[in-house]
Amino acid sequence: MKRIITFITVLISIVAFSQEVDKQQLLALKKSNNYVYEANTLINKDDFISAEMEYRKAISEKPSTVAGTYNLGNAYYTSGNFEEALYRHQQAAQAATSKPEKHKAFHNIGNILMQNKKCKEAVEAYKNALRNDPTDDETRYNLGLAKICAEQQQDQQDQNKDEDKKDENKENQDQKKNEENKDKEGDNKEDKKDEGDQEKKEGEDEKDDEGKPKDEKEDKGKPDEEKKDQQKPKPQPGQLSPQQIKNLLEAMNNQEQKVQEKINAEKQKGVKVKTEKDW
Template sequence: MMKRYLLIAGILIVSTQAFAQQERKHIRKGTSEYTEQKFLESEIEYRKALDKNPESFEAQYNIGASLYKQQKLDEAMKQFQTLAQTEKDPAKLAQIYHNMGNIYFAADKIDESIDAYKKSLKNNPLDNETRYNLIAAQKKKKEQENQQQQQQQPQEQEQQQDKQEQQQQQQQQQNQMNKEDAERLLNAIQQDEDDLQNKRKINAAEKKQIEKNW
């Protein structure tokens, strides 16, 4: 669940009382729109409040929440990342990182969501909602790892089978080559034997002819 920052009673830094009243007016209006799930309208009101006071944590934080509800995940993430870089209050940081964890989770960036939830709990160890989300993210990561392992097993088996078939084919080719080599060797030996026999016959005939002539 995306946490919307609870409005505080006063503003620490304001230019004038009238200026602060205008900021509060837009924040209250934005919160009303947010409650009615009119998230674009709430974003507009929070931005108006931010125009009145560029240092307003409430306005910046709730703009991020409104963007998240509009599924503008990248914009929402940038909003909370900017806040995380400047905010020092642990309670506020816990809420910021909680929301960053939700955005990462929605974007299926599970490792990043786990890291964000852990940072949130570091700043507020008693937040059960964040703890629940962390457990859910860790469970999803485990499921993804199991699914990936199951997908890899058939691929590995198929690769092993292909390797065995290739080895068998190579062995058959080698056996065929050995058989052909043996046949060629036998043929060569037989040819040599035939040549030798023919040579002997020729020599015998020549010798007989010489003896006859003599």
């Protein structure tokens, strides 16, 4: 009997506690809705800063409220803060318990993603919105635009990949060509080195056992007169050698002597010999 009484007492306490919790939740929901209403009024007056504060109060009072999070996301979207708007609508989509609420949240998520040029992700968001409300023509229209945008972006990505591949192939070809040129330069240097070594070797071969050039060896076997003649400076074109000048002077002296002798002979013929008889 005591056990039954105890059980009933506990049951009554649980019911009373549950009622108290429900009462607090209802009070929090009421306060949250009042903040949302006030924020909506401020938004209509273009007072975004004050409206944002009221929306935040609504979320703080009832974190699971969809209206406060959803409307705050819309306010951010209107002000151009797409990053914060996306975050708030994702919160609303997770907190939503009804299909209409989910549909609205995913629809707006799709719009935000389109603004951020994330067309592929926007396609998925619009699909989720249509799963919760297949009759919304606006969502269906936006889905079509998102698909076209996603295809264009994919084509552009493929084109960029092809261009990057071409550039990479060109770089590889240029690098290969440079390596081939370097190899050719190395071969040319080796050839020149071999030629220099060969010339050096040939020059060394021309020397005798004493390391003297052949010309010196051959000069040893020549007469001294030939060596002197070879050592005499050779006359330049248009000039007389010292020996030629000497021979010319001797010839001139001989010729002058002959002329002088002839003149003297002529003088002797023309002179009359005096007689000893007087006139």
